[in-house]
Amino acid sequence: MVSDNNEIAHAAYDSKIEGNVIFTRVDAAINWMRKNSMWPMPMGLACCAIEMMASACSRFDLSRFGAEVMRFSPRQADVMIVAGTVTYKMALAVKRIWDQMPEPKWCIAMGACASSGGMYRSYAVLQGIDNLIPVDVYVSGCPPRPEALIEGLMKLQSKIEGEHALEEQKKEFFEELSS
Amino acid sequence: MSSAQDIEALKKKFGEAVVATVEFRGEHTAEVKLASLKEVLAHARETLGYDFLIDISSLDHFGKDPRFEMVYELATVDDSKHLRIRAKVGEEDSVPSVVSLWAGAEWHEREVFDMMGIRFDDHPDLRRILMWEGYPYYPLRKDFPLAGRPSEMPDVAFTGKAPLEGGPFVTAPGEGNPVTREPRSREID
Numbered sequence: 001m002v003s004d005n006n007e008i009a010h011a012a013y014d015s016k017i018e019g020n021v022i023f024t025r026v027d028a029a030i031n032w033m034r035k036n037s038m039w040p041m042p043m044g045l046a047c048c049a050i051e052m053m054a055s056a057c058s059r060f061d062l063s064r065f066g067a068e069v070m071r072f073s074p075r076q077a078d079v080m081i082v083a084g085t086v087t088y089k090m091a092l093a094v095k096r097i098w099d100q101m102p103e104p105k106w107c108i109a110m111g112a113c114a115s116s117g118g119m120y121r122s123y124a125v126l127q128g129i130d131n132l133i134p135v136d137v138y139v140s141g142c143p144p145r146p147e148a149l150i151e152g153l154m155k156l157q158s159k160i161e162g163e164h165a166l167e168e169q170k171k172e173f174f175e176e177l178s179s
Numbered sequence: 180m181s182s183a184q185d186i187e188a189l190k191k192k193f194g195e196a197v198v199a200t201v202e203f204r205g206e207h208t209a210e211v212k213l214a215s216l217k218e219v220l221a222h223a224r225e226t227l228g229y230d231f232l233i234d235i236s237s238l239d240h241f242g243k244d245p246r247f248e249m250v251y252e253l254a255t256v257d258d259s260k261h262l263r264i265r266a267k268v269g270e271e272d273s274v275p276s277v278v279s280l281w282a283g284a285e286w287h288e289r290e291v292f293d294m295m296g297i298r299f300d301d302h303p304d305l306r307r308i309l310m311w312e313g314y315p316y317y318p319l320r321k322d323f324p325l326a327g328r329p330s331e332m333p334d335v336a337f338t339g340k341a342p343l344e345g346g347p348f349v350t351a352p353g354e355g356n357p358v359t360r361e362p363r364s365r366e367i368d
Binding site: 127 | 311318324325327335338342
């Protein structure tokens, strides 16, 4: 803008805009946006699901961390929270839902059962969902308190900050390209 | 009539078919021969008024002959009396289905079939109920290890062996003192 008292001021440059410009890397900007708006796919399979619901409710309020939009369609979700005992009968269904989630996607194994089979050392229970899908964050507890799940989510947020926005978060895409 | 009188009535009507009766703390049990099991249950349902089937379960007396045992828990809807009917079942035997007497027996019998591998005659829909069709084992049999056995059905399900690492909750079938019967862990392969 041209000021009234100085005719040679640069017409194309707005000195006031300086405060609104941020210099950053694309990765950092994209990751900042991604980590603050993670839409969970609630994979509630046992009692952990109750704690997950509690985390989303008013007392603990997952929306403070941008993760309140529980999507019951895998195609709209970013992070799958596997909350509960994964039986062998359910395992391939969990895998199928995971495969339907578009990248970038992350996985939180919530509680002892999802992480390792928990107390179910038996013929019927998959000994940890990481046998089937890659897990980013394990949350301990049986079931974990909502605070623990929220901490797991914050851990995931700080993990996302350090990731490469393309190479690491679009792995499947690149695998498809190269094959 | 009370359960005790019903037991007497069963003994009178079926004679030799009632192998044994047990009374323990007010619970009445009659063990019958498998051949007349359906008749006894029908009599209990129609004549003695046991119109409520609480549960059907099965036992595996591994190492004995006959190996299996069926247990039927009967009651009346007004909860005034209870009766337990048991019958020994050999490995090659099949058990008459009681779905025609109590419709609710259908899923109980499917569970017995799924977990123990006991077959039922005239069952309307004898499929597995907990494990998937094609799973090769019967997990509640005593010779099936707690850790499970590997199995693989592409695109349906797979199972692996759970690491027990000397875990608890292990009991061995048969006689013996508790030390040999309940080891820290056990492998049968």
